[in-house]
Amino acid sequence: MPADAPSEFALPDGVHPFPHKHLTGIAGLQPWEIGFLLNEAEQWIALNRATAKHDDRLAGLTQINAFFENSTRTLLSFEIAGKRLGMDVINMHAAQSSVKKGETLLDTTATLNAMKPDVIVIRHDASGAVGLIADKVDCPVLNAGDGRHEHPTQALLDALTIRRRVGRINGTVVTICGDVLHSRVARSNILLLGTLGAEVRVVAPPTLLPPAVERMGVKAYTDFDAALEGAEVVMMLRLQLERMDGAFVPSPREYHHFYGLTRERLALAAKDALVMHPGPMNRGIEITSDVADDIQQSAITEQVEMGVAVRMACLDVLTRSRRGVEGWA
């Protein structure tokens, strides 16, 4: 654990560091459980930077990546994470699966379960779908994004990035800008950062803010400049192109004008504020290239790197019980 990790989130005596079978969301996690996963991830950063990036502790186990929604980056990250830990990794794309033939989600789930995987990583376009599946399978389930609901490993990798770059999370001012309404990344980050004591602001046009979002413990803004004042971390969200055609936002041009992160705007935030984006970026719309590519302030590629480490930590921790690791039975 880094020396400056906030002590108030230390594991209380006699408490198991991670008593959950699945990781379906950040909701319901204790601060020390989040801290535990982040600490576990630290060891994998070093391994991933070494020439021989391999550890055999999960050898012989089977990981199924069941992606009912298209993904390139997250799927790749989970696949690399599983393989670096020695697992046999199988990718199932919904586009090629029986889901297209009308099979129900739970029937597909039963089929996957019968193949005796040791961990299933799921992405689905319906909020709550991963939790539904988790109730029906014997092995641990990892949520790789369900609808607008949660994307817990993204929030964990963002937290790891912030902890390493800013040095702390407790008390840090984080501004999340963009399509909060449709974003599972935003929801998981709001929950995680709030649990660890950050001051979270969300900013978007009113059409892209969830109803009653303040009830989730954030400050809501519609003025990006005001939301940036004193921000130590600026987290930009991707705006889907189909939402810029007049339904939620009049045009990409107008969106960029009011909600695009430019060099000038970034100057309103705290000095050396960290710039983040979960990717893939719409360059020139929510973020300009000079900001995205700034070596000092942008952590965007580092987020991707932390993603592999965090996912390795989650796969390791969730399979400890079935591997019979001492203290995890």
Added chain:
Amino acid sequence: MNGVTKGTLAIRNGRIVDPVAGTVEEGGVLIKDGRIEAFGEIEHGVFRKSDVVADARGALIAPGLVDVGAFAIDPRAATAGGITTSLLMPDQAPPLDAPALIRQAASFPADAVSIVPFAAATRGLAGREMAEIGLMKRAGAVAVCTGRQWIADSELMARIMAYASAFDMIVITHAEDGGLVKGAVATDGEMASRLGLASAPAIAEAMAVARDLMLAEETGARLHFRQLSTARAFDLVRAAKKRGVAVTCGVSPAHFLLSDQAIGPFKTFARLSPPLRSEDDRKAVIEAVRDGTVDLIASAHDPRGPEAKRLPYVSAEPGMAGAETLLTLSLALVQEGVVTLPRLFDLLATAPAKLFGLEAGRMAIGAPADLILVDDGKPWKIVGDKLAGKAGNTPFDGLPVQGRVLKTIKGGQPIG
């Protein structure tokens, strides 16, 4: 009590609920030829001469419930819930949009429960062309209904109301503005936002109510809102009633007992239409029942099997199995002092029967002997899997409740 045919059935030692008189009095009921021959204090000699005598052991004897707007014909659920008349939504397969289909539904054997169909307002319930409203009335439909959906086209809705008023048929609408609720599966609020569910503002209901009230005033149609659930909507109905508009509205127990908290985490059995609302709106439903703005309470019975409910929340169909728990859940209003026992049976039986011109729902000499025996103190637990009807999709699964139907008598015949 089984085996009675045309003779006389006497029930003694009960507490007679008379919703019209507003009384609960000890006494009995004498039934002959399927009708109520006498009720109240009955001389011993009468019992001696009856073919069958049953002891109610202090249970309530009340009119069988008249349930407005069930989505399925489900006699076992109805009987278990004390429902003896079920007014059927046109949302069937195929939709009840033609006289032959109405005739078929209306002729369902009334051994356990009388089925009274509503006519679809538009062909195929598609909201485009008017269905044969007049002919369907002749075939046995008692009202015109927009079904699960609101009719977005205001001109068409105006014509339906004007046309139906010539046949003195009530027009029943589903009050949710179609544009606002498009794609939504919940009501705006913290719960929907936390779960990441597409939601619509609660005013979608009041907006639809406002339009339909204006159209009803303009056309002179009699208007009934099948299920209302928000404070703003009740305010509009309350004001319209004061102006003398011929408007009525119903509520279901889910909307006065549950708020949108019940949908978390992704409980598809609590996905309803209209959706469960905020705590403030839940309380507004109770107030509207208390002050008489609400005319009737109905189950919105919509049994759904796992193929419709064991799905991600957004893909699941809305609706709950409500027939069997209608009375039990509504008794909470009596236990909490919102309404008296006779008034509750008015809301559940007498008022709905009167509204739709049915003979049922009354404790009166000569009225059909559709009666129920109820132990209003009996504690039990609702268990979805053990419900008698077609499916057990209830958001009240596991809830301890008080009061249960002991016996349902249909046309003088004890059922089940």
